[in-house]
Amino acid sequence: MNGFGHPVQAQNGAPDENRRVKKHFLQNLSLKPLKTMTTLDPVILFFLLGLFAGLLRSELRLPPAIYEFLSVILLISIGLKGGVELSKQSFGSLVGQMGLVLALGFTLPLLLYPVLRLLGKLARADAASLAAHYGSVSVGTFAAASAWLTAHSVPFEEYMALFVVLLEVPAIVVGILLARGVSRETRWGKLAHEIFLGKGIVLLAGGLIVGWISGPQGVEPIGGLFFGIFKGVLALFLLEMGLIAAAQAGNLRKHGLFLALFGIITPLVCALIGGSLGAAMGLSIGGITLLATLAASASYIAVPAAMRLAVPEANPALSLTAALGVTFPFNVLVGIPLYHRMAVTLFGG
Amino acid sequence: MNGFGHPVQAQNGAPDENRRVKKHFLQNLSLKPLKTMTTLDPVILFFLLGLFAGLLRSELRLPPAIYEFLSVILLISIGLKGGVELSKQSFGSLVGQMGLVLALGFTLPLLLYPVLRLLGKLARADAASLAAHYGSVSVGTFAAASAWLTAHSVPFEEYMALFVVLLEVPAIVVGILLARGVSRETRWGKLAHEIFLGKGIVLLAGGLIVGWISGPQGVEPIGGLFFGIFKGVLALFLLEMGLIAAAQAGNLRKHGLFLALFGIITPLVCALIGGSLGAAMGLSIGGITLLATLAASASYIAVPAAMRLAVPEANPALSLTAALGVTFPFNVLVGIPLYHRMAVTLFGG
Amino acid sequence: MNGFGHPVQAQNGAPDENRRVKKHFLQNLSLKPLKTMTTLDPVILFFLLGLFAGLLRSELRLPPAIYEFLSVILLISIGLKGGVELSKQSFGSLVGQMGLVLALGFTLPLLLYPVLRLLGKLARADAASLAAHYGSVSVGTFAAASAWLTAHSVPFEEYMALFVVLLEVPAIVVGILLARGVSRETRWGKLAHEIFLGKGIVLLAGGLIVGWISGPQGVEPIGGLFFGIFKGVLALFLLEMGLIAAAQAGNLRKHGLFLALFGIITPLVCALIGGSLGAAMGLSIGGITLLATLAASASYIAVPAAMRLAVPEANPALSLTAALGVTFPFNVLVGIPLYHRMAVTLFGG
Amino acid sequence: MATSHLRKLLTVITESALEKDLCSDLESLGAHGYTVTDARGKGHRGVREAAWDPSGNIRVEVVCTKETACAIAEHLKAKYYSNYAMILYLSDVEVLRPEKF
Amino acid sequence: MATSHLRKLLTVITESALEKDLCSDLESLGAHGYTVTDARGKGHRGVREAAWDPSGNIRVEVVCTKETACAIAEHLKAKYYSNYAMILYLSDVEVLRPEKF
Amino acid sequence: MATSHLRKLLTVITESALEKDLCSDLESLGAHGYTVTDARGKGHRGVREAAWDPSGNIRVEVVCTKETACAIAEHLKAKYYSNYAMILYLSDVEVLRPEKF
Ligand SMILES: Nc1ncnc2c1ncn2[C@@H]1O[C@H](COP(=O)(O)O)[C@@H](O)[C@H]1O
Ligand SMILES: Nc1ncnc2c1ncn2[C@@H]1O[C@H](COP(=O)(O)O)[C@@H](O)[C@H]1O
Ligand SMILES: Nc1ncnc2c1ncn2[C@@H]1O[C@H](COP(=O)(O)O)[C@@H](O)[C@H]1O
Ligand code: NA
């Protein structure tokens, strides 16, 4: 095969084979330092590429329309996939899990807020906003985690896309209440509109519903776009996310050590909470890993938009720097494999 | 299979199986109201998603560049597909059909104009413009109809993309003549340029020619983009069209009942005319359905652009509201299956 | 098969079969003039479509974001493909070839500069800038040439994407030295940053590295986007390039015959030099053709950007008109098959 | 052009996130229209890049009477200045059809 | 900046569909150049969204002499005002190289 | 709006390729901020189309004191005018918070 017109060989090569071959090749070259990278998925390599290009102030900038396009495909793909799997479940059996996941979404920001106020000495609005960001979830991180599990042949409950939708909203509500209190007149109607009809929820939930109604064979004809090129789209998306994360580095220097520490310790703690809940819910190791990752991830789309309008006195640089500049890279590069190891070690009996 | 990297199962699952399984699943849930949706293609569900998101004033907006990108792929795909099938026909055998289709394109606006003047009491320019919109065709509707036929395993004459090109232009000429008369000095040269070198015709006719020259195996290497992800692209396109259609709803309230009625009755009548012509031309049931759909569809790209420059005193809100806000959704949601039923009932002997 | 949802038949139809069938069909139609086109790849037909649409001043304009998106995919695809093949080579065996290719990159502009000064009577800055453009390479031309070789079943050294990266830079350095001399204070640090961290190099070299680390099976999951739809993406890209090339036609009339001649003769001479080097390096016929094409191609992305900032007094219209308006179309339409014939004739023993 | 009339052009540059709210404010304060373009820039609150959607700016123009312009300016100052990246300036323009503004 | 000169800046906001015609009008009426940006907005003819291409606005700027500006304004008023969404305003600007405008 | 203050608005239209250099020039010459939008246009150096990235224009606005505006204008004239497509004009604007500009 010597052209670009055809997909690369061995569509059915087992991933284990894959890693074995790769290791073999790298050993022959005796490039030792690269050896630690042998488990790196190409999508992660693209994230690193974006990160380095950004840190070195490369000219590389993707037009915002491309970023939008990629994220639209990602959101719909994840929703569709989840919806298809949902269509195989009896809905009743999930109601319990859904309730627990919602409770997780309300609890996490409530746990984080006092830490931020007392240890971080942050102003009320800033603490509430950060708590909301970290109580909610990042779809990009979820996509990276699913891809990682797939690449490592770890099965998981595919319907977990539903949990992404469920976890997105509660932290926003809690965050606003923490910042404003119940007394003050927050325009909840307008806010609910803003949150539930934001791009993320509409596409994710829309994809879920379409996938759920259509079922496995129903979505097959649209699978070329939403499944066939999914991982390539994820690679480009992570390239862009690398560039965006790098752009936060400047702020990081400004806002000091606290953000860096918070951005790394919080996901570790949240992952433990999320993973424990997953184990209690009886999820598989893959499912536990995913729920841990969701708990560990911080929103950088839905929550910033909602907070900007509802709690404008919170400094958006603080939360974006932590969520995009620290936690996103940490989760993608270190967290996901770590949370998997944690799931195996703690709950893998 | 538990990842995103691979297309969903059962590439060769027969569509009937597909629907049976889906029905089964929904009955088990005993969600009766959903049962009417069992024939809904996911692409239609995406249209509904866009429509609802738009009507609920969601934040969801795709950048114009994405809309352009999707429509470029759609136009080329349809052209290519048609051209490939054309390459299997002897050209001579089609000349007769082409003549009849052109005649249809000149006749429809002439039939609609008096109705709009007398019943609709519209000003000359407005009546002429609406007649031109409905005499011409919508490529998006054609794509949705082809996808519907394919999903329902109804074969059709694939070279009909040629008819899309043929039907696009005559109504514009008639519309301008109706508005301006022959006497006044319309700059026909400039207009012809505008029409024949507009985006739609160039890409559709260009795709036709490329497909026709290249033949089935020639286009195969570019099939990944133009055929492999076609239906996913159509789904995204219809999502966007749903948003755009919803945005016309405000105008609809303003311009009242007449537009709504006109936007629903006209396609029904035109479908009957188009379907009858298809039957007279000896097309298959699928072909009759498609020609009926083409006749029933209203242009929202080529004609608005041409009318805006050639007949500027016509109110563009009138025709866009009817074409995009009423007729497009009507055709996509109700019309296509209806025209197929009509074709089977009337001409299916 | 009567739908859009599935790729066109005969995924495994041999290209020879393909051409035979096409010829057959065209003979039946007895459309003699088209017969010369039987070797035209659809991607080339799309380039012609763009060229004609542009020359006829069509409305067709793709948004810049689409152009960016297509070129990002192209650059990464080429890099990935090259990197994967690189991972199969022992690196040591390539160092010699890499040195020779670098030497070619330094030599070509030095050969072209005196010709431009003496024969072309160009000002120093203009001569240096044109020399830099033609000494460097065009990634679009490389993609078109690889696609041509693949379509004609000519095998080549896939790792040549590495040579694209190597050839991109030296001519820029030489061009700036020719324009400025060594003495004057050129801000080399800033320039190096500009060049090495420009979009083209980052994506191409980034793709190379990712492909090289990941190996054949590693990149397989992202192959849907980067290989599966590659040729379709190339077709759209060339459509756009046709439009851009046509837009240079106006300048061509202004700057006269010299540019036209230079834009055609230079690639011929450079192809001979590049092809000879390829033969000396022991490349296959396909590899010789590709190196000849690279030498023959002129940069229209990296070099213009660098020259605009480093040698602003050079008239950018001169080099862009020659590179985009003459040489790119010449190479894509005439050059590539010619260089292949040359490789077969001169070095095909 | 004997019939030209003086009006104010108010230009606001601010975060894209505010577009919806800002435009409805403008209308309720008496502007008969507005024009929005996407922008990027730098100010006291740092670089705003437009690399992804919410990180960009918008540039909003309103042609209106002096009174309306001042009312809008005061309102924006009170409502947004302390928490949002925003600048605002006014200039004199001549228009042909005063009834439109 | 002792050498600055007064010119008029004419700004036109109108439907994207007019770009080609409008620009050739500007040139034939004596403008030495123009600048176009994409825009969206709202006016007497309703919201113009730019969600898809032809539904958007363009914002065209011309720096020119007072006479040219008035000639263009009158021409646009006569040719486009009654049928197209369009506004137009003029302001005073200083330029460095008067021969360019 | 008793508290408005006069400043200069400097508008530069030039090739996109210059964005980075131009913006750092502006900052080093004392501008407290700037706003950039993408544009296309035509001038003495021909049509600039934005069909692909580097062929487009940018439109840069700076609100600043008269002195800073003149310094920037002189600098740009000296550094870029002879080799780049560029125009530049100045107008008077009123701002609310003079300390920002
Ligand atoms: N002096 C200035 N001239 C032009 N635009 C400015 C200026 N200062 C700020 N801006 C714009 O206004 C936005 C918000 O400003 P700020 O609130 O100062 O961060 C910036 O992102 C710039 O786009
Ligand atoms: N008062 C105004 N201030 C700023 N822009 C306006 C104003 N009125 C109208 N426009 C712009 O001009 C376009 C056409 O206006 P109109 O013809 O009134 O619909 C609108 O879509 C707006 O972008
Ligand atoms: N008279 C003018 N009015 C408005 N914009 C202009 C004018 N002249 C030039 N421009 C803009 O400035 C850019 C560079 O101008 P030039 O250096 O004359 O080619 C052009 O591409 C236009 O966008
Ligand atoms: Na979280």
Ligand code: NA
């Ligand atoms: Na019709």
Ligand code: NA
């Ligand atoms: Na070369």
